[in-house]
Amino acid sequence: MMSFGEIIRRAREEKKIILRKVAAELDIDQAIISKFERGERKPTKEQVLKFASFYDLNENELVIAWLSDKVVYDLAEEDYAQEALKAAEEKIQYIKSKKNE
Template identity: 45%
Template sequence: MKTLLKEARELKNLKTREVAQLLGIDQALISKFESGSRKPTKDQVSKLATLLEIDFETIMVSWLKEKIIHEIGQGEFALKALRAAEEELKLNISPSNNKVSTVLQQLLNEIDIFKAKLNTFSTTETSVIAQALEIEYTHASNWMEGNSLSLAETDLVINEGQTISGKSMREHLEAINHQEAIEFIKNRVKNNASFGEQEIISLHTIILRGILPKEAGHYRQSVKKPPLCSFKYNVYFEY
């Protein structure tokens, strides 16, 4: 397995330091994995496979083989024990369940790696990226509803407080209100606060503030307010 890890790392032109940083593993451990003086854990093997794009089955078989040999050694009954274990595994392992578990684990590993890459950015860089994504989200959401503000104009309205010539007040408010709604949700998440019927009504109020003040935060007159337990599926607002 040590050769498999080293060759895969060099193929991707990564230094041991870079692999260690991306996976949150000490650099010295990466070197020991490649020299064979230290065995990675199952979780570490899984993450290494994802980062270095090594076939998951190949590396897991190699890791398990070395682990088994290390555990049972080469005693008199080693081979008999292996054959007995093989027969039991054939009876107990479900191939379909194993496949689903492998796919899920690879997805989780990819998420961890992307998160590690994101953590390499400075706080300032991360903040700039988040702000840009929020502006794009606001612009795209409003554009789908007929708002004619461009992405650049949306940015100027929200971050610079500018008024764009030729654009209606409603279009300006749609941009501003949408951004405020995002901040409302972010604050609730940050404070680990609940998010129920009242919070959804508050969001609706923010979105329609100054646009349709009479409808903002209210149920339609023709629709009876549903019980709280079915709120998730049956809420109708006027917009």
């Protein structure tokens, strides 16, 4: 499973677009995009959607990669990460069921 940064880097390289051009088109600093690609900085959801549109990537898949990266970076070093994820999944299901009532 690829990270958000790996996905956008691969898309850029496949389209043979230089970083400077991406930065100009998306109005995001070139150094920041480079950090996104290397996983050193996390984009906002708005920026994720810009990348999806620019590279013609599946928006849902890119957002899922971005969200999963956020979770992994927050929990990777925690001893109870998997248990916390299971509890969070149950809470999400509970909240969604309450909204549908």
